[in-house]
Amino acid sequence: MQDQLYLRIPGPTPVPPRVLRALAQPMVGHRDPLMDERVARITARLKPLFGTQGKVFLLAGSGTLAMETLLVNLTAPGDEVLVVTNGNFGERFAAIARDHKRNVHTLSFPPGVPTDPEAFRGALAAHPNLRAVIVTHCETSTSLLNPVRELAAIVREVRPEALVLVDGVSSIAGVEMAMDAWGIDGVATGSQKALMSPPGLAIVALGPRALEAMRAVDGPRFYADLRRYEDSLAKNTTPFTPAVSLLFALDEALNLIEEEGYEGVFARHRLMRDMTRAGIRALGLPLLVEDDAYASPTVTAVDVEALGPKRVLATLREHFSVVFASGQGNLTPRIVRIGHMGYVSPSDVLHYLAAFEVTLELLGHPVRRGAAVAAAAEVYTAWATASSSPTR
Amino acid sequence: MQDQLYLRIPGPTPVPPRVLRALAQPMVGHRDPLMDERVARITARLKPLFGTQGKVFLLAGSGTLAMETLLVNLTAPGDEVLVVTNGNFGERFAAIARDHKRNVHTLSFPPGVPTDPEAFRGALAAHPNLRAVIVTHCETSTSLLNPVRELAAIVREVRPEALVLVDGVSSIAGVEMAMDAWGIDGVATGSQKALMSPPGLAIVALGPRALEAMRAVDGPRFYADLRRYEDSLAKNTTPFTPAVSLLFALDEALNLIEEEGYEGVFARHRLMRDMTRAGIRALGLPLLVEDDAYASPTVTAVDVEALGPKRVLATLREHFSVVFASGQGNLTPRIVRIGHMGYVSPSDVLHYLAAFEVTLELLGHPVRRGAAVAAAAEVYTAWATASSSPTR
Numbered sequence: 098m099q100d101q102l103y104l105r106i107p108g109p110t111p112v113p114p115r116v117l118r119a120l121a122q123p124m125v126g127h128r129d130p131l132m133d134e135r136v137a138r139i140t141a142r143l144k145p146l147f148g149t150q151g152k153v154f155l156l157a158g159s160g161t162l163a164m165e166t167l168l169v170n171l172t173a174p175g176d177e178v179l180v181v182t183n184g185n186f187g188e189r190f191a192a193i194a195r196d197h198k199r200n201v202h203t204l205s206f207p208p209g210v211p212t213d214p215e216a217f218r219g220a221l222a223a224h225p226n227l228r229a230v231i232v233t234h235c236e237t238s239t240s241l242l243n244p245v246r247e248l249a250a251i252v253r254e255v256r257p258e259a260l261v262l263v264d265g266v267s268s269i270a271g272v273e274m275a276m277d278a279w280g281i282d283g284v285a286t287g288s289q290k291a292l293m294s295p296p297g298l299a300i301v302a303l304g305p306r307a308l309e310a311m312r313a314v315d316g317p318r319f320y321a322d323l324r325r326y327e328d329s330l331a332k333n334t335t336p337f338t339p340a341v342s343l344l345f346a347l348d349e350a351l352n353l354i355e356e357e358g359y360e361g362v363f364a365r366h367r368l369m370r371d372m373t374r375a376g377i378r379a380l381g382l383p384l385l386v387e388d389d390a391y392a393s394p395t396v397t398a399v400d401v402e403a404l405g406p407k408r409v410l411a412t413l414r415e416h417f418s419v420v421f422a423s424g425q426g427n428l429t430p431r432i433v434r435i436g437h438m439g440y441v442s443p444s445d446v447l448h449y450l451a452a453f454e455v456t457l458e459l460l461g462h463p464v465r466r467g468a469a470v471a472a473a474a475e476v477y478t479a480w481a482t483a484s485s486s487p488t489r
Numbered sequence: 490m491q492d493q494l495y496l497r498i499p500g501p502t503p504v505p506p507r508v509l510r511a512l513a514q515p516m517v518g519h520r521d522p523l524m525d526e527r528v529a530r531i532t533a534r535l536k537p538l539f540g541t542q543g544k545v546f547l548l549a550g551s552g553t554l555a556m557e558t559l560l561v562n563l564t565a566p567g568d569e570v571l572v573v574t575n576g577n578f579g580e581r582f583a584a585i586a587r588d589h590k591r592n593v594h595t596l597s598f599p600p601g602v603p604t605d606p607e608a609f610r611g612a613l614a615a616h617p618n619l620r621a622v623i624v625t626h627c628e629t630s631t632s633l634l635n636p637v638r639e640l641a642a643i644v645r646e647v648r649p650e651a652l653v654l655v656d657g658v659s660s661i662a663g664v665e666m667a668m669d670a671w672g673i674d675g676v677a678t679g680s681q682k683a684l685m686s687p688p689g690l691a692i693v694a695l696g697p698r699a700l701e702a703m704r705a706v707d708g709p710r711f712y713a714d715l716r717r718y719e720d721s722l723a724k725n726t727t728p729f730t731p732a733v734s735l736l737f738a739l740d741e742a743l744n745l746i747e748e749e750g751y752e753g754v755f756a757r758h759r760l761m762r763d764m765t766r767a768g769i770r771a772l773g774l775p776l777l778v779e780d781d782a783y784a785s786p787t788v789t790a791v792d793v794e795a796l797g798p799k800r801v802l803a804t805l806r807e808h809f810s811v812v813f814a815s816g817q818g819n820l821t822p823r824i825v826r827i828g829h830m831g832y833v834s835p836s837d838v839l840h841y842l843a844a845f846e847v848t849l850e851l852l853g854h855p856v857r858r859g860a861a862v863a864a865a866a867e868v869y870t871a872w873a874t875a876s877s878s879p880t881r
Contacts, residue, residue: 100515102515104515104516104517104518106518108730109516109517109518109519109730109733110516111515112515112516112734117514117515118513120512120513120734121509121510121512121513122509123492123494123496123503123504124496124501124502124503124504124681125494125496125501126496126498126501126812126814127688128814128815129812156550157550157554157688157689157691157732158548158549158550158554158712159549159712159729159730159731159732160730161711161712161729161730162549162550162712162729165712174709192711193711196709196711196714197711198709287730289516289730289733295516295732295733295734295735296519296549296730296732296733296734297549297689297731297732297733297734297735299549317566317588317589317590317709318588319553319557319584319585319588319589320550320551320553320554320557320713321712322588337551337552337553337554338500338501338551338552338553338679338681338688339551339688339689340551340687340688340689340732340735341501341687341688342504342512342687342688342689342734342735342738343687343689343734343735346734420521422518422520423520
C-alpha cells in the first residue's frame with residue numbers, strides 16, 4: 098500500500114495533511130495582491146527560525162541551489178574561501194565553490210567526527226585573505242551536528258572580516274539557529290526538511306553584513322542574483338515566478354510550527370534524537386556519531402555494516418512500510434540513516450524503533466525483544482515527568 | 490470569493506482539479522523506485538511535446554532558470570551569441586547572456602512586430618562566429634508568436650555551425666514544436682503555462698547536437714549543470730532533490746494532454762486565439778499583434794490605453810472575478826493580456842469575452858451588447874461544423 102509508507106528519511110520528509118490541503122489550493126497569479134501578502138507573511142515568519150533581523154529570500158529550486166546562491170552572491174571568482182567538510186554535503190559546497198572558480202581551501206574531518214575548534218583556528222590562521230568560511234550545520238550524510246556557534250565565534254575573533262556561511266538545509270526549523278547573535282552571515286536551507294513542505298523552495302537568509310556584501314559582489318549570476326530578489330522583496334514579491342503552490346504549503350507549515358512554538362519544536366527534535374540513540378544502543382548497533390554532543394536532532398546514522406544496509410532497508414520496508422535512507426558514497430555499504438525531523442513525533446520514534454528491532458531479528462541479529470522501545474521509553478518518561486506538557 | 494477567481498493570465502495558469510489532487514499525494518523519497526518510474530515516464534512523455542529524440546531535463550526552478558540553463562550549458566564565457574528580442578522576455582535572455590559574460594549581439598523589433606526573416610538573415614551574415622542564436626517562440630509580454638521554424642531554417646542555411654536555442658516558456662504544450670525536424674537544438678519551458686501544473690519546474694529539452702555540445706562546454710555552473718542531470722537521467726533520477734509534488738502534478742497533467750491528444754490540444758489553442766481576436770475586434774479595441782499569422786495561440790494582448798489598463802483590470806476583477814494580466818515595462822499603461830492556455834477552453838473564452846464586454850460598457854466604452862460573444866460564436870460554430878468532435 099503505497100499510501101502507507103512511513104517516510105523516515107532525512108528529506109523530503111512527510112508533509113502534514115493540513116499542508117497537503119494547503120498545497121492543493123487553486124492557483125493565483127504571482128503578481129496578485131494575494132501573493133504579495135503571502136510572501137510578506139512567509140518571509141517575516143521565517144526570520145525567527147534563522148535568528149536574523151536581515152532578510153530571507155525565497156527561490157524556486159532545491160537546497161543545492163540555496164547553497165550555490167549563498168556562494169555566488171557573497172564571494173567573487175578568485176576569492177579565497179575555506180570550506181570545512183565533514184561529509185558529502187560539505188564536499189558538495191566545496192565542489193560548488195571550485196566550479197565557480199573560487200580559490201578553495203578545505204579542512205576535512207572523517208565521517209561522524211565534528212570540526213575540531215583548534216584545527217579550525219589553525220586553518221583560519223593559515224589563510225589571511227579569506228573572504229568566506231563555509232560550515233555545514235547538520236551534515237545530513239553522517240548525522241553530525243557541527244558546533245556552528247563556537248566556530249563562528251572563532252572566525253569573528255581570528256578573521257573578523259570573513260563572512261560565515263552555513264549550510265542549514267537539514268537543521269533550520271529543527272535545531273536552533275541565531276545568526277545575528279552568533280555572528281553567522283548567511284544560511285541556506287530548503288523547504289523539504291524540518292519545514293515539513295514539499296521540496297522545491299530554496300531559502301536563503303542573509304544578516305546585515307551579508308546584505309551589504311551581496312550588493313557589492315561582482316560576478317556572473319542571474320536567476321540566483323539576490324540583488325534582484327532584494328529589489329522585489331521591497332514590494333513583497335519575487336523577480337521570477339515563484340513556486341506558488343509550495344508557498345501555500347510553507348505558509349501552512351509555519352502555522353503548525355508557530356502553534357507548537359519554536360522552543361517546543363526544537364525540544365521535540367532533541368527528544369527524538371535522544372530516544373532514537375537510546376533505542377539503537379539498546380539494539381547493540383554502533384552510532385556513526387559517537388559523541389552525543391555532536392549528534393543531530395534531525396537525523397541519526399546507524400552502522401549496520403555487519404547486516405548489510407540494503408537488506409536492512411528492504412526488509413524494514415517490506416514488512417513494516419518503514420523507509421529509512423541509505424548511506425551516501427563510501428558510507429553506502431556501512432550505514433542507514435533515520436530521518437526524524439519535521440512532521441515526526443516521539444510516537445513515530447517508538448514505532449520505527451519497534452519495527453527496526455523486529456527487522457533485525459528477522460535478519461538474524463541477536464535482539465532482546467522490546468529492548469529498543471524500553472530504552473526509548475526510559476528517555477521519554479524522564480522527559481515527560483520533567484516537562485509540563487506532552488510533546489506533539 | 491477568492492476560490493472563484495478566473496485566472497486568465499499568461500501563467501501561472503489554472504491547475505485542473507485532477508492535477509491539484511495529484512499534487513496533494515503523500516510525499517515519497519526522491520531516491521525511491523516510485524520516483525524513478527515517474528521521472529522516466531514524465532521525461533519520455535515530454536519528448537513529443539518538444540518534438541525531439543534528444544533528452545528532456547527537469548530542474549526545480551522557474552522558467553527563467555530554464556533559459557539560464559540553456560545558455561550556461563551550450564555557450565561559454567566570451568562566446569558570441571545573437572539574441573532576437575521582440576519584447577521583455579527576449580530582453581531577459583539577452584540580459585542573462587550579458588550577465589554571464591557572453592559577447593551578445595541583439596536584433597530587436599518593436600512590441601508586436603515579428604522577427605523579419607531578411608533582417609535576421611542579415612544579422613547572421615554580419616556575425617560569422619556565432620556560437621548560438623536565441624529566439625523567443627511566444628513572446629509572453631506582447632503575445633507575439635515568432636516563426637521559429639522559418640528562422641531556424643535560415644540559421645541552418647547561413648550559420649550551420651550555430652546552435653538554435655528557443656524560449657518556449659509560454660508555447661510548449663500549447664503550440665506545436667518540432668525541434669529535430671525544424672533544426673532547433675534547445676528549448677526551455679516551465680510547468681506553469683500550457684502544461685497546466687503549478688510553477689516550480691524548469692524544463693529543458695536538448696536535441697542530439699546540443700547534447701554533444703553541452704558535454705564539451707567549459708564554464709562555471711553547478712545546480713544548472715546538465716552534465717550532472719544527464720548522468721542521473723541514465724538512472725531515471727535527478728542529481729538534486731526534485732520538486733516531488735510538482736512532478737506528481739505534471740505526470741497527471743500529461744495524462745490530461747494525452748487523453749485530449751496533442752493535435753486536439755494545439756487545435757483548441759488556435760481556436761481560443763481566433764475566438765478571442767474576433768471578440769476583441771468586435772469590441773473595437775486594437776490588438777497589439779495586428780497580423781493574425783503571428784498571433785500566439787496562448788495569449789492575446791489588447792490595447793486599452795484609452796480606457797486605462799488599471800481600471801479595466803480592477804473593474805473586470807471586481808464585478809466578475811476574471812483576472813487578466815497587465816502589460817510589462819513600457820506597455821504597462823497601454824495593454825492588458827489575456828491568457829488562454831492550458832486548462833482553458835472555448836467555453837471559458839465565451840465567458841471572459843462576455844465579462845470583458847460588460848466591463849467596457851461599465852467604463853464608458855461604446856459597446857454593442859453581445860458583439861464580442863457573437864463574433865466568437867461565429868468562429869466557434871464554423872470550427873465545430875467543420876470539425877468532427879467538440880473541443881474540450
